Amino acid sequence: MFRPLKILIGTKCPPTRCCSAFVSRMRFSNLQYVNRLKEDDEACAAALQNAHIFLFHRLSPLLQRTEHRTLRPTALVCSGTEPQNHRTTEESVLIGCSEENQAQFCLDVGKNILNPGSSLSWWPETLNVPVLQDPSPYEPDLCFLLQGQALLRWNQTSGFCSTTGQPTHRNRAGSQRVCSSSGIIYYPKMSPVVIVLVSDGKRCLLGRQSSFPRGMYSALAGFCDMGETLEETLRREVAEEVGLEVHSVSYSSSQHWPFPHSSFMMAFHASVSPAHTQVSCQLEDARWFSLEEITSALQVKTPPRRGDPPVVWLPPKHAIGNRLITEWADRQRRSSLSDTTEEDV
Ligand SMILES: NC(=O)C1=CN([C@@H]2O[C@H](COP(=O)(O)OP(=O)(O)OC[C@H]3O[C@@H](n4cnc5c(N)ncnc54)[C@H](O)[C@@H]3O)[C@@H](O)[C@H]2O)C=CC1
Ligand SMILES: [Mg+2]
Structure with missing residues (x-):
């Protein structure tokens, strides 16, 4: 007991x-x-x-x-x-x-x-x-x-060797498991994922999957396929999910994400031409958001309850999707501020 x-x-x-x-x-x-x-x-x-x-x-x-x-x-x-x-x-x-x-x-x-x-x-x-x-x-x-x-x-779901089918035994720290029959050593695995916030210069593009909580939108994300570079995954996911072609790409940051089975999220900003922003969506929904819409969505601290009026909310602060969106909004505010200052001069 x-x-x-x-x-x-x-x-x-x-x-x-x-x-x-x-x-x-x-x-x-x-x-x-x-x-x-x-x-x-x-x-x-x-x-x-x-x-x-x-x-x-x-x-x-x-x-x-x-x-x-x-x-x-x-x-x-x-x-x-x-x-x-x-x-x-x-x-x-x-x-x-x-x-x-x-x-x-x-x-x-x-x-x-x-x-x-x-x-x-x-x-x-x-x-x-x-x-x-x-x-x-x-x-x-x-x-x-x-x-x-x-x-x-990982320890709860890695009890057997995928080669021999025999039980695996963990070390005391739980940081590796060894097959009792073949001696093959297993270490915790993470799947690489690209998450990207696409912008057309004035707006950013967010999508939602049916598995997301009600009203939640986030940056586009996708698992890397075997043999792909991060840049290839990024271009493929954006093309697949919203039918757009990205031009410039810049790295933001990374995060370990335990769902569904430990992903390693690598986050990017990407831009598309303002002349080609027509979305062809393979997700439940994807749409462009203005800075004003993002600013108010960032204020929503709790997801809407059943029966509440529909409201857009964004991933919580600890999620890297939130970080990308916040970075984009800060950058937009700074650039509109410098535009205003230039006009004043
Ligand atoms: N931390 C954050 O801010 C965010 C995290 N995410 C995470 O990013 C991950 C990927 O996003 P999705 O749009 O779902 O990816 P996705 O667009 O690649 O679609 C998921 C599908 O890819 C396939 N797939 C390929 N490799 C896979 C693998 N190693 N593990 C599981 N499925 C694999 C499966 O068929 C799965 O249904 C999800 O785990 C999600 O939780 C997504 C958005 C925000
Ligand atoms: Mg996806």
């Missing part, structure tokens, strides 16, 4: 993962320690005795509301003095360590099966509903929880 050691409510995001300065996150000794725990099962088991273990239930993080009404992940604090139960030692996955080299793990205390009918494709439906209603205090914790969720899911 699962026996919690000590529950810590309101544990902050591990500073090395999300909150601290870049240099502090990249401290060499810290990285070296995590790498050693991945390689050395005994060191990892010892680290688990004094670790923080962040809890999930069926791949959703277990969140607690603090007295300030913010949401915080829930962690077991292992003191090293109490014996750990079998599941804690066998199923916790290593996600990093604090600046003080205290190891941090995630553990799914729910049943280790994925509900085949559940939608794992989009964040708001997958994680706790309160997050959606009050997302801002939760955001700093996000990348570390997404990483934990992705690693837990």
